[in-house]
Amino acid sequence: MWQAAALDPRTKLFLVLIFSSLAVFIKNVYILLLLLFITLLTVKVIGGDITSIFRKLQRLITVFVAIIVIQSIFTAEGQVILQLVKIKLLTDVGLLRGVQTVLRFFIVIAAAAIMTTANPRDIIQGLIQWKIPYELAFMVTIAIRFLPLLQEEAKDTLTALQLRGVNLKKIPLFKRLKTYSYLLMPLLVSVLMKSRDLSVAMEMRAFRAFPHRTSLRELHFCQADYLVMAVGMVLFLLLLMISVKIN
Amino acid sequence: MISLQDVSFRYQRDKWLFKHLNLEIKQNLITFIVGPNGGGKTTLGKLMAGILKPQAGTVLVDGLNTKDVALAEIGARIGYLFQEPERQIFAASVRDEIAFALELRGISQEEINTKVDAVLKQFQLEQLANLSPIKLSRGEKQRLAIAAIMVNQPRFFILDEPTTGLDRERKGILSSVIEKLKDEGIGMVIISHDQYFVQRHAQQIITVAGGEIVDVASCST
Numbered sequence: 515m516w517q518a519a520a521l522d523p524r525t526k527l528f529l530v531l532i533f534s535s536l537a538v539f540i541k542n543v544y545i546l547l548l549l550l551f552i553t554l555l556t557v558k559v560i561g562g563d564i565t566s567i568f569r570k571l572q573r574l575i576t577v578f579v580a581i582i583v584i585q586s587i588f589t590a591e592g593q594v595i596l597q598l599v600k601i602k603l604l605t606d607v608g609l610l611r612g613v614q615t616v617l618r619f620f621i622v623i624a625a626a627a628i629m630t631t632a633n634p635r636d637i638i639q640g641l642i643q644w645k646i647p648y649e650l651a652f653m654v655t656i657a658i659r660f661l662p663l664l665q666e667e668a669k670d671t672l673t674a675l676q677l678r679g680v681n682l683k684k685i686p687l688f689k690r691l692k693t694y695s696y697l698l699m700p701l702l703v704s705v706l707m708k709s710r711d712l713s714v715a716m717e718m719r720a721f722r723a724f725p726h727r728t729s730l731r732e733l734h735f736c737q738a739d740y741l742v743m744a745v746g747m748v749l750f751l752l753l754l755m756i757s758v759k760i761n
Numbered sequence: 762m763i764s765l766q767d768v769s770f771r772y773q774r775d776k777w778l779f780k781h782l783n784l785e786i787k788q789n790l791i792t793f794i795v796g797p798n799g800g801g802k803t804t805l806g807k808l809m810a811g812i813l814k815p816q817a818g819t820v821l822v823d824g825l826n827t828k829d830v831a832l833a834e835i836g837a838r839i840g841y842l843f844q845e846p847e848r849q850i851f852a853a854s855v856r857d858e859i860a861f862a863l864e865l866r867g868i869s870q871e872e873i874n875t876k877v878d879a880v881l882k883q884f885q886l887e888q889l890a891n892l893s894p895i896k897l898s899r900g901e902k903q904r905l906a907i908a909a910i911m912v913n914q915p916r917f918f919i920l921d922e923p924t925t926g927l928d929r930e931r932k933g934i935l936s937s938v939i940e941k942l943k944d945e946g947i948g949m950v951i952i953s954h955d956q957y958f959v960q961r962h963a964q965q966i967i968t969v970a971g972g973e974i975v976d977v978a979s980c981s982t
């Protein structure tokens with residue numbers, strides 16, 4: 515076996531694209547399940563963190579239930595499984611569509627976990643070698659890096675606000691809107707300040723001083739990359755064909 | 762006031778920061794927490810205020826378990842000053858920053874005005890009242906943050922490094938405010954590296970290092 519973590523980040527990006535576009539195209543629940551299994555297997559082989567995928571899903575459970583119920587209420591067809599007064603809370607068609615949506619979510623989240631095994635610097639390098647402008651590639655990675663930080667800060671801000679004796683649950687609705695503006699403020703400030711500091715720091719280190727950049731480290735596809743991409747392509751076509759046939 | 766019973770806490774899965782901690786903080790004392798950087802002072806303060814919840818053991822504030830009670834409930838009893846003042850600056854002007862929490866809690870405008878004016882004066886923030894808090898200097902932000910929690914008139918304070926960024930004169934003002942509160946029977950936990958400040962106010966000193974309470978000392982001032 516080759517060293518899986520050493521796969522080119524472009525190969526990983528390619529896999530993510532394949533899995534997520536398949537998740538969108540395929541309608542059949544069984545094929546979606548198969549795809550999910552393949553995606554999870556890939557994550558495992560590449561050395562991604564499967565437990566973190568499940569943890570993310572756990573937080574979305576209420577959303578999932580809501581999706582299933584909403585699909586049931588607004589889909590006219592189907593046998594009713596659960597009914598409340600006159601509202602069809604659960605129908606078999608609704609359930610099917612709900613499960614479909616949930617599986618799609620699941621696959622996309624799992625596919626995204628493939629990218630977390632790649633070094634961010636390598637991702638920029640890969641994008642650049644795909645002829646994407648350096649500034650753009652750099653911005654994308656910065657955004658990816660700062661997002662979790664922002665989430666953390668949002669949580670802290672909410673804590674700080676509550677500690678001032680503001681109980682969000684007890685505030686009347688019209689006042690609550692104002693409360694949200696108070697929450698947004700420190701976040702906005704922090705983002706603006708950070709970006710200002712970052713841009714100054716970058717220019718101090720001569721970012722963009724020369725129009726053309728060269729890289730010390732260049733990425734090269736190796737045999738494993740070609741193999742994985744080929745297998746991925748075959749899988750893509752195969753699953754696509756099967757799902758078209760079934761419909 | 763605050764009682765930690767057999768508290769264990771960790772940030773990461775395999776690394777306990779505190780194990781089986783027991784501690785009583787009395788309502789009417791000024792307790793200092795001192796110790797080296799990274800020793801766990803801030804974490805201990807956050808556990809006391811219910812910002813962090815222990816994985817094992819219980820933290821009681823006024824007999825209420827911090828795990829069960831809403832943060833706002835604790836906020837009404839304890840004023841908490843964050844180590845980084847930016848984290849707790851919400852409003853577009855200095856005045857509004859002090860007033861908005863009172864407004865959201867439905868206190869009458871008249872009462873708010875008197876309270877806010879008094880606090881602005883106390884911390885010499887009158888001239889800055891209409892400025893945006895973002896533009897303040899570090900020390901001014903710190904004073905604003907302290908003023909904003911004092912206006913709530915809680916019965917207890919937890920201050921995480923309140924003297925950071927304050928000049929001598931402003932430290933003096935903070936000192937006299939602390940003394941005044943102490944005379945009113947209001948206690949506090951102060952985390953500080955400021956030797957002078959500790960010696961001046963401490964009635965009890967807790968030394969925290971490496972996630973352990975290495976020393977609890979009472980002192981008379």
Ligand SMILES: Nc1ncnc2c1ncn2[C@@H]1O[C@H](COP(=O)(O)OP(=O)(O)OP(=O)(O)O)[C@@H](O)[C@H]1O
Nearest residue numbers: 772773778796797798799800801802803804805844
């Ligand atoms: N959010 C967090 N996630 C993981 N580890 C953390 C987090 N916050 C603090 N720590 C770690 O916990 C330990 C104690 O941190 P703490 O902030 O309580 O120290 P401190 O005594 O307040 O230090 P200082 O004097 O610098 O303020 C440190 O080793 C720190 O790296």
Ligand SMILES: [Mg+2]
Nearest residue numbers: 802803804844
């Ligand atoms: Mg600290």
